[in-house]
Amino acid sequence: MTFKFAGAKAQVCKYCKYLVARTDRGLAKVGQVADLVEIPSPLQLGTLGYWDRKRFEIEGRVQLDRVGASSAPWQEFALVLQDTDETYWIAYAQGRWYWTREVSPAPELPALGRLRPGVQMQLPAAGPIVIAEIGRRKVVSAEGELPFVAAPGVPTPYVDFSGPNGLFGTIDYGDGQSIPSKLFVGRQFDPSTFKLDSGQPLDAPQAQVEACTCPNCGGSLPLVSPGTSERIVCKYCGTISDIRQGGAALEALGQAPRPPVNPYIPLGAEGMLRGNRVICIGFVVRGTTVEGERYRWREYLLYAGPSLGYVWLMEEDLNWQFVTPLPPGEVNAAGMEAAYKGSRYAYKQSVSAQVEYVVGEFYWKVQIGETVQATEYTGPGGIVSVERDENEVNTSFCQPISGQEIAQGFRIAPPPSPAAFSSFSGSSSGSGKGSGCSPTLIWVVIVIVIILFVILSDCEGGSSGGGVYVGPGFSGK
Structure with missing residues (x-):
């Protein structure tokens, strides 16, 4: 076994699949990796090219999976610049390409126990960041030469974060023993x-x-994005299945209730929206309860190819929104306002949103009943939405779009009349991995409650110190 790259610290034997570490005493066997899952990518081991006019070669690849939510591995490529021997990690996720580099030596890192999704903080070597996701992962497979010694199958806690101007990063907290923390x-x-x-x-x-x-x-x-999709719900029988081995196999998990209405945009329909070719791959019905009343809305997941990734259309009472996901670090949300691209957005509402019905292909492990706290801010051009659960935060920007534009884009009949959804009408709100935007009915209800409360308080001669609960603020701001 020989090493081609000076900075490589480990190599996977192409015959026996063992990861072998290079030490000052020779080679040491670390552990065996699983077979690689075929995840489509233009990058492969040995790929050559130029990045910003700098010559590079792909020296290795790792595939990782979440602990407790396995079967949807992702991959990262080790890229070496030939002139400087510098190593970068290249990854593709949900329509975006990222590069990262290990900061060595790692600065003092925040304690994992005090981090929560949505927390804003200053991180040495990164600057202002927002915690985007917290979880546990493990290396399941690898090939080629690697700039670090991986421990196959060993779970390690990690934190993904983002910041302004496309900043992205990961803290790997190691296993507390042989695997050190890395930034x-x-x-x-x-x-x-x-x-x-x-x-x-x-x-x-x-x-x-x-x-x-x-x-x-x-x-x-049909699987439109087998390399990134994690779950599919059969449109014929409602069976929920995990997508395994890059789409080569499905594992049935159970039955999902059938949506009470057929999607206006058929699954598999292709069209052009806002200058992008899209295909409808998923349909979700979500809901929330306010003052004992249930309100529901409908969301359509669109895949726009590897360049743009996923976007959403959200509809409630035939009011449509075009929803674009944002990196959490691009939004500064605190208290009663949020900042995005230099503009201020005022707090509108915060609700708990649940998945009620689902069919199609999805890039996360969607579940019936999955719940997030969704907070909205209104301002120039649309709505900034921030959705959180205990593991991650998702942000998006929502802009109005007409039903006529959607009908023309997909070459389908104009949207049905509001009466078609009369039994399924109501307010709406975004949800963690869903569209993330809502119309205004819930806010109207809350305003009415506040007005009535003020009137009653005045009639009684003053406030009793009570109030109307609208929704939680953000911790750690």
Whole structure:
């Protein structure tokens, strides 16, 4: 076994799949990795090209999976600049490309126990950040040469964060024993800055729509994004399945209730919206309860290809919103206002939102009953939405879009009349991995309650010190 790159500290044997570490005493066997999952990518071991006119080669790849939510591994590529021997990690997630680099030596890192999704803080070597996700992960497979010694199968806590201007990073807290804590800091980048020797653009679609078979009814289910999707709900029988092995297999988990209405935009429909070619791959019905009344709304997940990733359309009472996910670090939300791109957005409402019905293909492990706290801020051009659960925070920007534009974009009939949804009308709010935007009915209800409370208080000769609970603020701001 020989090492090609001076900075490599470990290598995976291509014959026996053992990870071997390079030490001052020779080579040491660390552990065996699993077979690689075929996740489509223009990058492969040995890929050559230029990044911002700097010559590079892909020296290695790792595939990781979440602990407790396995079956949807993601991959990161170790890229070496040939002139400087510097190593970068390249990853693709939900339509965005990122690079990171290990900060060595690592600065003093915040204690894991005091971090929560949405917390804003200053981090040495990174600057102002927002905690985006907290979880546990493990290395499941790898190939080639690696700039660190991985421990296959060993769970380690991690924290993903983001900041202004595309800043992105990860804190890996290690296992408290043989695996030290590491800090990786980088940015989202434009894939057009990569020029591969193959001539293939980095953001080119890497997979055609693939067909898989429902493990319950045998129905044919198209997979639009098998490399990034994690769960699919059969449109024929409602079976919920985990997507395994990059779409090569499905594992049935149970039945989901059928939505009470058919999606206005059919699953699989392709169209053009806001200058982007999109395909409808998922349909979700969500709801919230206010003053004992249940309100529901509908969301459509659209896949816009590797360049843009996922976007949403949200509809309630035929009021439509075009929803674009944002990195959490691009939004500064605190108390009664949020800042985004230099503009201020005023607090509107905060509600608890639950998934009630779901069908189609999704980039997270969607579950019936999954609940998030969704907070909205209104301002120039639309709504900033911040959605949190105990593990992560998601942000998005919502802009009005007409039903006519949607109908023309998908070449379908205009939206039905409001009477078609009369039994399913109500207010709406975003949810963790859903669209994240809502119309105003809930806010109207809350305003009415506040007005009545003030009137009653005045009639009684003053306030009793009580109030109307609208929603929680943010911790750690």
